[in-house]
Amino acid sequence: MVKHFTPEDLASFVHTELQRSKIKEVKPSESILKELFNTLYYTSLQTEEGQFIKVTVTLFDHADFENKDLSKHDNPGFFAFDPKIExxxxxxxxxxxxxxPWSSSLSVYYDDSEKLFIYGMIDQTIHYQSYLNYEEEEKPLYPGIIQAMINGIGILNVMLDYHPIATLNQHSLVKLYPNVFEYGPVSEFISENAAYKKAFIEKKVGHSLTAEDAEIYNEIIFEYVIQAISRILLRIKNYSHGGAILITKNFNADLTTKYHLEYDRIQSAILHTLTSVTDNDLLLNEIKSYKKKAKDIPAVLHDEYKENELDIDNSYNEMIGAVRFVSSLSCVDGLVLMSPHLEVKGFGAVINEKELPEYIAVSKSSKPSAQRLKIDPKHFGTRHQSMFSYCLKHPDSLGFVVSQDGEIRAIKNVEGEVMMWENIKVYQFERSNKIPKLPPRK
Incomplete structure (x- = not known):
């Protein structure tokens, strides 16, 4: 019998994690967490002016916090309600x-009788959200014990710093987020197919390279590619209508594309960033050599360095615009068709292949394991089934499906077996050193 998880189960797991954590703050009781998550869960089932609720609350001991840190003007601050709100x-x-949630969080804490109140609001959360969504490189400060986010109907995400503790996805409790972009068949497919030949990279950077240098450049390109894919999937998720991306080299077989479109701005943004960052490193090394010799830095060199910094910013902004452009294509029925270098070839595409695999192997690890679960493909909707059929017939392809409830899945044919990874890591999560790793099982 399939177990249905509840907000109480989420509270119990989060309580256990916090008990073994190294946080300095007072650790909330399980009853406080139950009240917190139950209230958030039933709030997620409501609507306001016909729209679903999305909000972030931060469990935060505001009494020990003062808005005194002026080291950065964009650090978050706490601003109290008067009086406090139930x-x-x-x-x-x-x-x-x-x-x-992109701009603020409700600051929640409890009194001596363990009754929860909304004590105020925390601003400047845009930097926290931007970091999670790969739109900001510098990790910002964020106060509080945990953050709990309503991200859909019956969907609660619980974070400690930048570390996801758990997600209650309606009746499922998600504790693991397979990092398919770093390990396993998905990562290997992207790494192999997004790489460029040495001669192409040399032409872009403007000087000759060793084979080892070319490999390093391709590793950098690989990182940019997976960031771009993650950002597109996150944008599609935020639309709350579902969508799909198919990455393949064959743009005609078993596909009917309603809107043919050649769009290469993501690819160009990646290459522009690569060359700008490379030039920046070379210029910085040249400046350091002048400083080391205690010589004045030539004005031309200084101007060139400043101009190059603007090039990096322009490339970064180009990527933001390109990601949003491609993500919006998913709003049309059908999938977005892309090459391994993330060139859009069309959208509103429909898969014609109908033969389904006998089963779908669902892996909880980014690498295939013997413990994978086998599920009937008809258990899923038509969007998933179409992707299963295509990947079965075309092993040299990679599919991503975003459900209307926001769940993101990766689909890949691995040695004749169609595999699927659920709840994949797409946010810029980082493991918190406040929660120690569990000892290995004996």
């Missing part, structure tokens, strides 16, 4: 309209 479904629904 932590209830009704109040959360109303306040969610004023607390866009």
């Amino acid at each position: 932590f209830s479904i009704k109040n959360l629904v109303k306040l969610s309209k004023a607390a866009d």
